[in-house]
Amino acid sequence: MTVDPSLAELSDRLFSIAVALYSVAVVAFSAQLAFGRRPARELVPAGSGGADAGAPAAPLRSDRWGLAGLAVTVLGAAAHAGVLITRGMAADRLPWGNMYEFATAVVLVGVVAYLVLATRVPAVRDIGAFVLAPVVISLVAIGLFLYTETGPLVAALRSSWLAVHVSSAILGSGLFFVSGIASVLYLLRSRQEAGADGSFLSRLPGAATLDRVAHRTAVFAFPIYTFAMIAGAIWAESAWGRFWGWDPKETWMFISWVVYAGYLHARTTVGWRGRPAAWVNVVGFAVVLFNLLYVNMVSTGLHSYGGLD
Amino acid sequence: MSTVAPPRPAAAPPPPARPSLGARAWGLWLRWWRRLTAMRTAIVLLFLLALAAIPGSLLPQRSLNQNAVRQYFADHPTLAPVLDRLYAFDVFGSPWFAAVYLLLFVSLIGCVVPRLAEHVRALRAAPPPAPRRLQRLPDSGELATALPGPAVLDVVEEELRVRRFRVVRRDGAASTPPGPAASGPELSAEKGFWKESGNLLFHLSLVALLLGLAGGKLWGYEGSILVTEGQGFCNSFQQYDTHSSGALVDSGDLSPLCIDLEDFRAEYEEDLTAASYTADIRYGGPGEEGEPATIGVNDPLRLDGDRVYVTGHGYAPRFTVTLPDGTAFTDVSAPFLPSDQTTMSSEGALKLPDLGAGVEDQLALEGFFAPTGLMQGGVLTSIDPRPLNPQVAVLAYQGYLGLDSGLPQSVYSLDASQIERGRLAEVGRANLAVGETLTLPDGTAVTFTGVSQFAALQFSHDPGQVWVLAAAIAVLVGLLALLFLRRERFFARVGPAPDGGGTVLTVGSLTRGGGESATRFAELTGQLRAALDERSPTPSAPPSGGAAPEPEVSPRDR
Numbered sequence: 001m002t003v004d005p006s007l008a009e010l011s012d013r014l015f016s017i018a019v020a021l022y023s024v025a026v027v028a029f030s031a032q033l034a035f036g037r038r039p040a041r042e043l044v045p046a047g048s049g050g051a052d053a054g055a056p057a058a059p060l061r062s063d064r065w066g067l068a069g070l071a072v073t074v075l076g077a078a079a080h081a082g083v084l085i086t087r088g089m090a091a092d093r094l095p096w097g098n099m100y101e102f103a104t105a106v107v108l109v110g111v112v113a114y115l116v117l118a119t120r121v122p123a124v125r126d127i128g129a130f131v132l133a134p135v136v137i138s139l140v141a142i143g144l145f146l147y148t149e150t151g152p153l154v155a156a157l158r159s160s161w162l163a164v165h166v167s168s169a170i171l172g173s174g175l176f177f178v179s180g181i182a183s184v185l186y187l188l189r190s191r192q193e194a195g196a197d198g199s200f201l202s203r204l205p206g207a208a209t210l211d212r213v214a215h216r217t218a219v220f221a222f223p224i225y226t227f228a229m230i231a232g233a234i235w236a237e238s239a240w241g242r243f244w245g246w247d248p249k250e251t252w253m254f255i256s257w258v259v260y261a262g263y264l265h266a267r268t269t270v271g272w273r274g275r276p277a278a279w280v281n282v283v284g285f286a287v288v289l290f291n292l293l294y295v296n297m298v299s300t301g302l303h304s305y306g307g308l309d
Numbered sequence: 310m311s312t313v314a315p316p317r318p319a320a321a322p323p324p325p326a327r328p329s330l331g332a333r334a335w336g337l338w339l340r341w342w343r344r345l346t347a348m349r350t351a352i353v354l355l356f357l358l359a360l361a362a363i364p365g366s367l368l369p370q371r372s373l374n375q376n377a378v379r380q381y382f383a384d385h386p387t388l389a390p391v392l393d394r395l396y397a398f399d400v401f402g403s404p405w406f407a408a409v410y411l412l413l414f415v416s417l418i419g420c421v422v423p424r425l426a427e428h429v430r431a432l433r434a435a436p437p438p439a440p441r442r443l444q445r446l447p448d449s450g451e452l453a454t455a456l457p458g459p460a461v462l463d464v465v466e467e468e469l470r471v472r473r474f475r476v477v478r479r480d481g482a483a484s485t486p487p488g489p490a491a492s493g494p495e496l497s498a499e500k501g502f503w504k505e506s507g508n509l510l511f512h513l514s515l516v517a518l519l520l521g522l523a524g525g526k527l528w529g530y531e532g533s534i535l536v537t538e539g540q541g542f543c544n545s546f547q548q549y550d551t552h553s554s555g556a557l558v559d560s561g562d563l564s565p566l567c568i569d570l571e572d573f574r575a576e577y578e579e580d581l582t583a584a585s586y587t588a589d590i591r592y593g594g595p596g597e598e599g600e601p602a603t604i605g606v607n608d609p610l611r612l613d614g615d616r617v618y619v620t621g622h623g624y625a626p627r628f629t630v631t632l633p634d635g636t637a638f639t640d641v642s643a644p645f646l647p648s649d650q651t652t653m654s655s656e657g658a659l660k661l662p663d664l665g666a667g668v669e670d671q672l673a674l675e676g677f678f679a680p681t682g683l684m685q686g687g688v689l690t691s692i693d694p695r696p697l698n699p700q701v702a703v704l705a706y707q708g709y710l711g712l713d714s715g716l717p718q719s720v721y722s723l724d725a726s727q728i729e730r731g732r733l734a735e736v737g738r739a740n741l742a743v744g745e746t747l748t749l750p751d752g753t754a755v756t757f758t759g760v761s762q763f764a765a766l767q768f769s770h771d772p773g774q775v776w777v778l779a780a781a782i783a784v785l786v787g788l789l790a791l792l793f794l795r796r797e798r799f800f801a802r803v804g805p806a807p808d809g810g811g812t813v814l815t816v817g818s819l820t821r822g823g824g825e826s827a828t829r830f831a832e833l834t835g836q837l838r839a840a841l842d843e844r845s846p847t848p849s850a851p852p853s854g855g856a857a858p859e860p861e862v863s864p865r866d867r
Binding site: 271 | 348349351352355356358359362363365366370372373400401522531578580582583584585586606607608609616618620767769771774777778781782784785788789792
């Protein structure tokens with residue numbers, strides 16, 4: 001298993017290209033927010049259309065900004081996926097053997113989830129700046145602090161469970177990020193709707209749409225995350241001799257699972273619906289982030305595959 | 310746990326007189342029980358559980374790393390004992406952690422068991438009668454047709470049965486209080502019981518999972534031991550370097566199994582990343598020849614209820630000690646613990662307390678082992694984890710080791726207090742390559758003859774883990790059903806059209822879960838209309854309300 005240096009270099013170059021494209025998308029989405037028309041208050045569920053009689057059918061200039069942002073985001077996501085594909089090919093293995101690769105993949109899942117939502121629920125397109133700006137910031141941080149040379153996997157990671165456990169963990173975490181961002185925006189937007197100050201927040205999708213997007217995404221992510229936990233336990237049983245041992249990573253995954261279980265319950269409980277439930281989702285988001293960063297970088301445990309010294 | 314609180318009496322009627330003590334106690338118990346099993350309590354308990362787990366990851370835990378706990382005690386001599394009294398170093402076995410999860414599970418059971426009974430009842434009961442005003446349902450609409458009323462309901466029933474609804478027809482006037490809105494025969498249909506079944510399966514499987522975990526903890530044990538190539542061990546607590554066992558484990562009743570390590574191999578990539586560790590072992594009952602097997606990382610030996618793992622490895626340098634009188638101890642060795650996993654530089658000690666009759670002094674070697682040694686500025690370092698050029702830097706001591714003093718001491722180092730007290734004196738030091746000899750002042754020759762590998766093996770017995778796996782899979786299946794299936798209720802009622810010709814069909818539906826109900830409802834009513842048109846002699850006239858049923862959008866979906 002040798003590393004192909006030219007592919008590894010291509011991977012690093014694609015990383016910079018992805019960051020550059022995403023930055024352009026942030027500019028485009030910001031322009032949409034700055035120059036955009038204020039959408040009519042969303043009385044219609046996104047997608048059903050029709051009732052917004054005042055809106056002309058042809059796309060306005062601001063919509064063109066939004067579409068441009070979306071197009072550039074798609075290109076960025078392609079380059080972003082290329083980072084992982086070329087890395088995997090360079091080392092001839094799945095490209096999630098260290099924290100740089102894992103974090104890059106999580107961010108990619110977030111971007112793709114946003115793109116899927118934006119095509120299915122057009123109103124969600126308007127939150128582009130709020131998704132892509134954190135994406136750019138995290139990618140820059142990943143490139144600066146987590147970068148690891150392309151290399152082979154350590155012995156413990158050479159198992160088919162790597163594909164199962166880590167893929168589902170990446171998928172679950174990436175979707176939770178989108179859900180968390182939607183809940184943060186919901187909290188901002190619902191306060192703005194109540195107080196009605198005319199800030200740019202009024203150009204966001206309606207609070208109810210944001211809340212629904214947050215919930216749907218979390219509902220989709222939760223079983224995946226549960227599956228990641230079970231697959232991890234099965235792998236731990238054959239790699240470390242026990243299926244659960246309160247290793248820091250395991251503990252924090254447990255904590256985040258419990259918080260998200262709380263969110264799903266809270267959203268259907270009188271007294272917790274709306275803003276309190278959204279806060280729970282934001283806490284879950286923070287826990288997942290903490291698990292990704294603190295547990296890999298600061299604490300020592302069996303999951304210390306970060307490739308960082 | 311209930312998403313909709315079952316109807317409960319708002320308040321007990323004021324007691325007529327002082328109720329008996331028993332009744333009051335029962336009332337109090339009932340009040341607390343309801344409070345405990347309420348959904349808000351469950352949410353709060355979930356949060357408490359998450360909070361309670363946090364110190365377990367931030368503070369060192371005895372179950373994970375005893376040394377880290379000892380270090381914490383040394384670093385925080387005043388704080389550590391206080392924390393220890395609060396079980397801060399055994400969080401996951403602490404009474405308060407157990408209190409939180411047991412309360413949560415009691416709350417869960419208290420919520421799920423009544424729902425289970427209700428669900429079983431609902432499975433057997435007919436779908437509930439249609440509400441009086443179908444237009445008030447989240448999704449509703451009206452269709453006009455030329456067909457007579459009963460024929461319309463026949464068509465609707467057929468269409469619904471094809472879609473696997475359970476359908477019941479009622480004579481509306483008889484089953485509901487008479488009134489203007491509740492006239493005419495009606496139909497109730499229901500499907501999607503699997504959603505609630507999934508919900509119950511999810512929660513009950515969590516209970517099963519907890520029971521499996523508890524059983525595994527009570528009847529499970531594990532032991533760890535370092536085994537050098539050519540040596541072996543048998544499954545007994547006396548032999549293990551460290552072991553832990555559940556409260557109900559009888560140490561005389563462990564599975565009779567012995568393991569011999571025949572060969573150990575560590576393979577490395579070009580950049581010295583460890584690629585694989587494999588151990589060739591033989592296993593079998595005591596005294597048996599044993600079956601050969603190869604185990605490694607991610608590939609344990611699995612026997613009925615027992616598992617044997619390779620959890621680590623290292624080097625055990627071999628020495629031949631020749632006393633001045635010619636007595637030779639050939640190839641004695643001791644495992645040296647790796648202090649750096651990337652270069653496998655290791656530290657350890659070889660103790661020879663009994664050199665034969667007439668030799669008073671005990672001998673010990675303490676030192677540093679480098680699988681690929683390199684002298685840098687007079688200091689031996691290791692540059693490669695593979696044994697390409699094994700070298701040792703040893704200090705030789707003679708005197709009294711203190712092994713029989715009654716105080717436990719590490720096998721990997723000498724007792725420093727014996728050296729301080731001068732009972733153990735350094736008598737020589739050297740850096741040796743394989744074949745080189747250090748001769749001590751009294752004429753004793755210590756030859757570095759080579760190196761063996763040792764494997765850290767772990768023997769685990771957990772009778773609960775298959776149970777836990779089955780429960781975890783059931784949790785996931787229940788979760789998928791709970792989150793992605795939907796329960797649908799569909800109601801229809803026919804009445805004469807206001808203008809006298811034909812029939813007006815009023816339909817409404819109530820959906821739980823599954824997202825966008827409006828589009829699905831519109832689709833279903835569209836299909837009903839098509840089916841009605843097919844049967845009716847003339848195409849149905851547009852209903853008075855509009856061309857198509859206007860699905861009213863539920864507030865949830867806005």
